[in-house]
Amino acid sequence: xxxxxxxxxxxxxxxxxxxxxxxxxxxxxxxxxxxxxxxxxxxxxxxxxxxxxxxxxxxxxxxxxxxxxxxxxxxxxxxxxxxxxxxxxxxxxxxxxxxxxxxxxxxxxxxxxxxxxxxxxxxxxxxxxxxxxxxxxxxxxxxxxxxxxxxxxxxxxxxxxxxxxxxxxxxxxxxxxxxxxxxxxxxxxxxxxxxxxxxxxxxxxxxxxxxxxxxxxxxxxxxxxxxxxxxxxxxxxxxxxxxxxxxxxxxxxxxxxxxxxxxxxxxxxxxxxxxxxxxxxxxxxxxxxxxxxxxxxxxxxxxxxxxxxxxxx
Amino acid sequence: xxxxxxxxxxxxxxxxxxxxxxxxxxxxxxxxxxxxxxxxxxxxxxxxxxxxxxxxxxxxxxxxxxxxxxxxxxxxxxxxxxxxxxxxxxxxxxxxxxxxxxxxxxxxxxxxxxxxxxxxxxxxxxxxxxxxxxxxxxxxxxxxxxxxxxxxxxxxxxxxxxxxxxxxxxxxxxxxxxxxxxxxxxxxxxxxxxxxxxxxxxxxxxxxxxxxxxxxxxxxxxxxxxxxxxxxxxxxxxxxxxxxxxxxxxxxxxxxxxxxxxxxxxxxxxxxxxxxxxxxxxxxxxxxxxxxxxxxxxxxxxxxxxxxxx
Numbered sequence: 004x005x006x007x008x009x010x011x012x013x014x015x016x017x018x019x020x021x022x023x024x025x026x027x028x029x030x031x032x033x034x035x036x037x038x039x040x041x042x043x044x045x046x047x048x049x050x051x052x053x054x055x056x057x058x059x060x061x062x063x064x065x066x067x068x069x070x071x072x073x074x075x076x077x078x079x080x081x082x083x084x085x086x087x088x089x090x091x092x093x094x095x096x097x098x099x100x101x102x103x104x105x106x107x108x109x110x111x112x113x114x115x116x117x118x119x120x121x122x123x124x125x126x127x128x129x130x131x132x133x134x135x136x137x138x139x140x141x142x143x144x145x146x147x148x149x150x151x152x153x154x155x156x157x158x159x160x161x162x163x164x165x166x167x168x169x170x171x172x173x174x175x176x177x178x179x180x181x182x183x184x185x186x187x188x189x190x191x192x193x194x195x196x197x198x199x200x201x202x203x204x205x206x207x208x209x210x211x212x213x214x215x216x217x218x219x220x221x222x223x224x225x226x227x228x229x230x231x232x233x234x235x236x237x238x239x240x241x242x243x244x245x246x247x248x249x250x251x252x253x254x255x256x257x258x259x260x261x262x263x264x265x266x267x268x269x270x271x272x273x274x275x276x277x278x279x280x281x282x283x284x285x286x287x288x289x290x291x292x293x294x295x296x297x298x299x300x301x302x303x304x305x306x307x308x309x310x311x312x313x314x315x316x
Numbered sequence: 317x318x319x320x321x322x323x324x325x326x327x328x329x330x331x332x333x334x335x336x337x338x339x340x341x342x343x344x345x346x347x348x349x350x351x352x353x354x355x356x357x358x359x360x361x362x363x364x365x366x367x368x369x370x371x372x373x374x375x376x377x378x379x380x381x382x383x384x385x386x387x388x389x390x391x392x393x394x395x396x397x398x399x400x401x402x403x404x405x406x407x408x409x410x411x412x413x414x415x416x417x418x419x420x421x422x423x424x425x426x427x428x429x430x431x432x433x434x435x436x437x438x439x440x441x442x443x444x445x446x447x448x449x450x451x452x453x454x455x456x457x458x459x460x461x462x463x464x465x466x467x468x469x470x471x472x473x474x475x476x477x478x479x480x481x482x483x484x485x486x487x488x489x490x491x492x493x494x495x496x497x498x499x500x501x502x503x504x505x506x507x508x509x510x511x512x513x514x515x516x517x518x519x520x521x522x523x524x525x526x527x528x529x530x531x532x533x534x535x536x537x538x539x540x541x542x543x544x545x546x547x548x549x550x551x552x553x554x555x556x557x558x559x560x561x562x563x564x565x566x567x568x569x570x571x572x573x574x575x576x577x578x579x580x581x582x583x584x585x586x587x588x589x590x591x592x593x594x595x596x597x598x599x600x601x602x603x604x605x606x607x608x609x610x611x612x613x614x615x616x617x618x619x620x621x622x623x624x625x626x
Binding site for chain 2 (some may be wrong): 009016020026028029032033035037039040041043047049050053055057061079108111112114117119128131132135137138139141142143144145146148149150163168170180181184190191206208209210213214231235237239240243244245265268269272273275287290294295297298301302305
């Protein structure tokens with residue numbers, strides 16, 4: 004760009020405002036980028052439409068009552084039964100175990116990072132924990148099936164089947180730990196220092212301050228973090244598919260093989276399914292149930308933050 | 317109302333009994349609890365890291381003996397000692413390319429629109445809520461969407477269960493992440509730059525293009541690469557749209573059927589033979605190396621450009 008002087012330049016026309024062109028460019032950019040943003044609405048509509056459409060196909064062949072109240076889930080058998088609660092119970096079980104791991108560990112780790120860790124330590128500890136979030140779930144699945152289950156059986160003497168809800172749930176907990184820890188830490192870190200100092204001023208110790216003042220002030224953020232963690236655990240696929248098995252059983256026993264909603268979808272779509280067959284529709288009926296559960300959790304989490312967020316100026 | 321002695325102490329609130337020791341500081345015991353609590357928080361933090369360390373060591377121990385150049389250049393085989401990840405690795409790199417080609421421009425465009433152009437009205441806010449909702453939809457649901465739309469509905473364009481279908485599905489999956497990253501990066505650019513640009517008479521877009529975007533691009537790139545590395549590790553949507561586990565050729569175009577590293581790992585892990593488990597571990601190492609390289613690039617970009625912009 005040597006030729007940038009306004010006078011005597013061959014490109015001096017650049018210095019004449021071309022408002023019409025500017026306006027046109029502005030409009031084109033707005034329309035193109037606006038369309039990109041609209042694509043997200045399109046995605047949502049696409050998800051809702053495909054799930055609901057195929058689900059209707061499903062319910063034309065299977066009555067809703069059977070779907071909700073059967074106690075067997077055997078869609079691949081000759082005499083199929085479609086009791087969705089068999090799959091929901093498995094999803095509930097693994098997610099519950101995951102929460103038992105992830106909630107206390109996540110919140111305590113968040114407290115540690117925000118309140119106890121010196122700045123230098125925090126600078127590498129936080130990215131190290133986030134590394135855990137970057138591990139693909141199939142790797143966690145490998146670990147749960149081939150390390151955790153043998154470890155629990157041979158070293159700790161648990162009476163477990165090869166596939167079981169326990170080790171799937173434990174590792175599921177480790178996999179959602181970074182989400183809960185990181186979001187809770189954001190909430191705890193955002194509590195203004197004046198609250199801590201006020202608490203120290205009336206004679207509270209650090210632990211009393213953290214538990215009675217800081218945690219309460221950050222509660223909305225922490226609850227939202229936990230709910231998002233639950234939603235992640237419910238939708239997580241590869242860990243439960245690999246480690247919890249493919250055996251739909253209506254049970255809350257963590258020692259036996261079960262099948263969650265997500266691992267059913269993997270099992271059926273792994274084999275070639277004919278489009279329009281009942282099996283294909285079943286896929287979407289289960290998908291819709293899963294989507295509905297996670298959607299309710301997500302909306303509740305957003306609502307909770309908006310409703311109970313403490314605003315500090 | 318009875319008159320009481322003005323000098324008497326007010327009676328303590330209910331539930332507090334001075335005789336029982338309430339209001340006694342008892343600092344020694346409280347500090348003991350403090351120390352216990354502090355130890356607990358540190359333990360909790362390190363449990364996550366210890367599990368991560370065990371996972372990595374376990375995988376390395378199982379997989380390193382199996383890892384060799386042959387493993388990377390061989391195709392899957394029924395004999396575990398001859399099997400390799402060539403087609404899976406190629407599929408993953410193809411997917412990376414296709415996903416990036418679609419997700420990057422669309423995500424950045426949507427981010428720019430929402431942050432720089434969109435009017436602050438009900439519709440925009442609905443759009444924002446919708447995007448944060450999409451970010452929380454399970455990956456496997458995107459797989460079902462991809463199956464119905466890209467594999468079935470757009471069969472003539474995508475040739476069914478092809479790399480293109482897989483890449484488009486993954487692109488939809490990470491779009492919300494890229495949009496949010498773009499918006500965060502744009503938000504971090506000081507408003508004075510925009511005001512300066514407009515004061516010189518440039519339009520909104522000219523300001524964004526020439527002043528705001530150059531400042532924001534490192535952040536956008538970092539966010540995009542991290543989103544892409546999430547897509548690459550994702551197995552479930554690809555299984556749903558029909559990735560293959562036994563591909564004995566290297567894909568040469570986006571309409572080819574495909575395998576991918578996470579699918580290959582899943583397949584080997586779920587086999588009963590122990591020899592395949594070693595293959596799975598070696599495959600995990602290859603996948604983690606790919607992810608590490610991507611994240612390293614992201615960190616490099618961030619560090620390099622952050623220094624320059626100051």
